[in-house]
Amino acid sequence: MIIMVRADDRLIHGMVAVSWTSHLQPQTILVANNVAAKDSFKAMTMKMAKPAGVNLVIKSLDDSVKALNNPINDKKKIFLVTETVKDAAYIYERTAGFGHLNVGTAGVNKKEGETYIATLPQVFMTEEEFRFAKKMADRGVEIFAQITPTRERMEFKDIEKILSRRCYRNSSIINRTF
Numbered sequence: 001m002i003i004m005v006r007a008d009d010r011l012i013h014g015m016v017a018v019s020w021t022s023h024l025q026p027q028t029i030l031v032a033n034n035v036a037a038k039d040s041f042k043a044m045t046m047k048m049a050k051p052a053g054v055n056l057v058i059k060s061l062d063d064s065v066k067a068l069n070n071p072i073n074d075k076k077k078i079f080l081v082t083e084t085v086k087d088a089a090y091i092y093e094r095t096a097g098f099g100h101l102n103v104g105t106a107g108v109n110k111k112e113g114e115t116y117i118a119t120l121p122q123v124f125m126t127e128e129e130f131r132f133a134k135k136m137a138d139r140g141v142e143i144f145a146q147i148t149p150t151r152e153r154m155e156f157k158d159i160e161k162i163l164s165r166r167c168y169r170n171s172s173i174i175n176r177t178f
Contacts, residue, residue, distance in 0.1 A: 002068065002095075005080040005088045007129070008104035011036060012046040012056070015105070015148050016081060021051050023149040026079035028055040032064035032091060033083050061087060065094040085129035092136055101136060103129075103145045103159070119145040119159050120152060130163040 003024055008016060011031050021029065029050060036042045037060040050056040059067060064080070067073060068091065080098070082088045088101055105122050116124035123145040125133070133156065137143045143156040 001074060001076065002078050002080050002098040004100045004102060005082060005091075005098050006102045006104045007082050007085045007088050009083050010105060011081055011083060012049050014049070017049045017051055019148040019150070020102075021054055021079065024077075024079050026054060026077045028057060028076055029079045029081060030064060030067065031056070031058045031081045032061050032087060033058070033081075034060045035083075037063065061090055065091055068095045085125065085132045089132040089136060092141070097139075097141070099140075099142060101133070101141050101143045103133065103143065105147060117163055119162055120147065120154050122147055123154075125159070125163060127163070130159075134160070 003026055004020075006016060006020060010016075011033060012029065016029075031046060036046065036058050043058050046058060047056055057067070068078070068080075080088075080091065082091065085101070085103060092098060103119065103123055103125060110116055110124070114126050116126060117130075118124050133143050137156045137160075143159070144153050145159055146153040
C-alpha cells in the first residue's frame with residue numbers, strides 16, 4: 001500500500017531520508033526512476049542515505065508498476081519517490097493508485113528550456129507537471145507542496161491559483177489527457 005508519493009527531482013536526500021521517513025514510518029521506500037535503476041553509483045549513494053530499519057528499493061517505472069501491482073506488497077507501507085509529477089501520474093494510471101502526492105523539491109535541478117513556477121521556496125512546477133497534478137487532483141488525489149513535514153504546506157487549490165494564471169491562458173494545456 002502506497003502511504004504517500006513524493007515528487008522530488010533529487011530522489012533520496014536528507015529531507016526524504018530523515019524528515020519524511022521519520023514522519024511516515026514506511027517499511028519500504030520505493031524509488032521509481034529509470035535512470036537511477038540503471039546507475040549503480042546513484043543507487044549506491046541513495047542506499048547510503050537511507051535510514052536504518054527501512055528497505056530501499058530502486059526500480060524503473062515499469063518495474064515499480066509491476067511491484068506495486070503484486071499482491072505480496074498490498075499490506076506493506078510503501079513510501080514512493082518519483083523524480084517528477086509526470087512519473088507519479090504514470091504509476092497512478094497503471095496501479096490501484098494512491099491518495100497523497102507531495103510535490104517536494106521538484107524543480108531544484110532545473111532542465112534547460114523548461115519554465116518553472118515557484119509554489120513555495122524550493123518547490124517548483126512546470127506547466128506539464130501542473131497538468132498531471134490537476135488530472136490526479138480531479139480524480140481525488142490529495143496533492144500538496146511541502147518541503148518537510150514541519151514546514152509550510154500549500155494545498156493544491158493554492159498551487160492551482162498560482163499556476164492557473166499562467167496555464168489557463170491556453171485551455172488546451174489543461175485539457176490534454178495523460
